[in-house]
Amino acid sequence: MLDDAIQAQLKAYLERLQRPIELVASLDDSANSQQMHTLLTQVAALSDKVSLRTDGDNPRRPSFGVAQPGDAPRIHFAGLPMGHEFTSLVLALLQTGGHPPKVEQAVIDQIKALPGSFKFETFISLSCHNCPDVVQALNLMAVLNPGVTSTMIDGALFQDEVNARQIMAVPTVYLNDAKFGQGRMTVEEVLAQVDTGASARAAAEISQKAPFDVLVVGGGPAGAAAAIYAARKGIRTGVLAERFGGQVMDTLGIENFISVKETEGPKLAMALEQHVKAYDVDVMNLQRAAKLIPASEAGGLIEVQLDNGATLKSRSVILATGARWREMNVPGEKDYKAKGVCFCPHCDGPLFKGKRVAVIG
Template sequence: MLDAAIKGQLKAYLERLQRPIELVATLDDSAKSAEMRALLNDILDCSAKVSLREDNGSQLCPSFAVGIPGEAPRIRFAGLPMGHEFTSLVLALLQTGGHPPKVEQAVIDQIKGLEGHFNFETFISLSCHNCPDVVQALNLMAVLNPNVTSTMIDGALFQDRVNELQIMAVPTTYLNGEEFGAGRMLIEEILAKVDTGAAARAAEELAAKAAFDVLVVGGGPAGSAAAIYAARKGIRTGVLAERFGGQVMDTLGIENFISVKETEGPKLVAALEQHVKAYEVDVMNLQRAAKLIPAAEEGGLVEVQLENGASLKSKSVILATGARWREMNVPGEKEYKAKGVCFCPHCDGPLFKGKRVAVIGGGNSGVEAAIDLAGIVGHVTLLEFGDALRADAVLQKKLYSLANVTVIKSAQTTEVTGDGQKVNGLVYKDRVSGEEKRVELEGIFVQIGLLPNTDWLKETVELSKFGEIVIDAKGHTSVPGVFAAGDCTTVPYKQIIIAMGAGATASLSAFDHLIRN
């Protein structure tokens, strides 16, 4: 199952096991069970501390659990944890075997202190780059707390359960049989939802912090660069982020980051976070800014109020809040989000195997999505608002070569329709004839660009007609002591490398402001 190189790496990892672990398999005579048996035998070959037994006690077949001999296992993989999930398997083996996790002690203590019973099931696709974060977080919770169990379920393998629960997006997590969350969640986010007192404790800790010299709002490429440049000046620096990494976490292939031939969004974000934390930067993750209050007088403190009720003060603020997927804003879209309306073809595409889907948008993102989906789904209908596709010529050539793709131009989507539980089609207006037409389908992938995350700033800083923060060449905003960088600003091109440069510029301008004031 595993090639020699991967097997060699796994053997080296398993040398770190501090205690025996047991694999408990539920298998039958199917081809997938045979593949799983081969994988488990490969793991057995890699360490004498690993044992294997078969037990048909689970309703999920094929599947296997990871546990300690003599104890009921609390981690289960229903499906082959390959692709993006192979790391989840390796971590489950290591952590069950006593290898210490790389999380802060406060998080470990919080997990161990959870009371009650938590049975998590996470539906994933092996091509999803967000799913492993959820699986790994829940697996760690199961390792540290005997009241927690975690099961990864490959939606493509257990299609009947996916259809029964009407799951249309991954990762989707269930807790004790009830839907718990959809989309990527960090371990801190999960804990905040199950530990009811966590939010209040976090607000108290934030409110008690002393004023910063530079407070960066946003943890994407622009915010990371700004924080690093500020920290290197030896000044008190904080980063307030709703989700460290921002939009880059949802980006799969990156091939235009100069000096790095190719990488993936989550890998780049991990490197950014490691670089930021190499300095004395106070990173406050999973915090959403609600209001910006300018300094009352020249040289005074700028205040950032948070949604949890806390507030932070700083001598200067750098806004690097990035952008989010632009929505169609048509009837039915919100009602069927994650029930057929999706934004990530890489993550959710496998759930629509053999089905009919639409892609909204004819730019590079939309055409790339249609090409990727065409290899999975039954048929793709691409709808473009304009009278011509805007994607690169090479992408258009590939798109038109695919037999199961239909391109409709001059099409304005006017409604998403469904049966109350999931999407069953969309309505669009032919912008040439004015005629309304309907397309029967099971999924819609929206790829129409980005919107700046600046709604909370409308009454404070000057914004463009597109909602972008207006900045000058040095990153100054209309408010003294407040600077901005990245995709939330009027910078003309929304690129990772440009955002990083803008973050550095804004940070240097903030430092100059501190010197002069």
């Protein structure tokens, strides 16, 4: 399964384990189970801190869980986590083994304090470049909070379950057996939905902010550029973004960004955010603007009202609301989006194996 170069690299990563971990496999007589057993045997052989059991009782077969010895697994992989998902496996091993995650301490604290039980199931395809971000976010929550479990499910392997749930786009996430969301999500976006008090806390904090000289609405490349130019002039600058990076976050290959021969969307978005935060810019992420009230009506300053009820004030506002996937605007298109109408052949294509499809564009 793993060639010598990948094994050597993985062995180096596993040296960072701070405590033992256990792989618990649930297998059958299929060829896929044999492949999974080979993979897990290779992984376990790379570190004396990794052990393997094959007596798992997960009804999805083949699958395996990652846990500390003696604990029930909270992270599960139903299918082979290869392709884009191999990184999800590596991070699950490291984080379960005590290697600290690269997220802000405030996010870690919020995950640990989350009350209740959360059973996340993420349907993916191994060719999907957005799926690993969702799997890794939910796996991290499962590592940090005993009330959270996370299962990656390869939709191409578990086709019957995909058909039964009528899943036609990936990543698709279920929470406690109810549909939770589709598309790329960060751990902060997940927390904003499951932490019921987060929105109210954010609204109260945002409403207390002093007026800005320049408020940029939108966190894509244009919004980032506007914020940097404003902040370099030494004026008070804020950025309000529904999702920093915008549509760029959903784009795998970018080859038309001048001076950069080729890059990936999430990598470019991360670089944009790092550049913006190198200046004194107040970035308010995961916030959606709902209404703009002109200064003439608001008493001297422009007001921007948010979906969560908060209000921001500024002397000037730059609207950089970005782009969306192009649509045809025909009847039924919006109703069936992600239910048969999809925008990514790489991600969603495997779910349509053996079916009649139409390609537009």
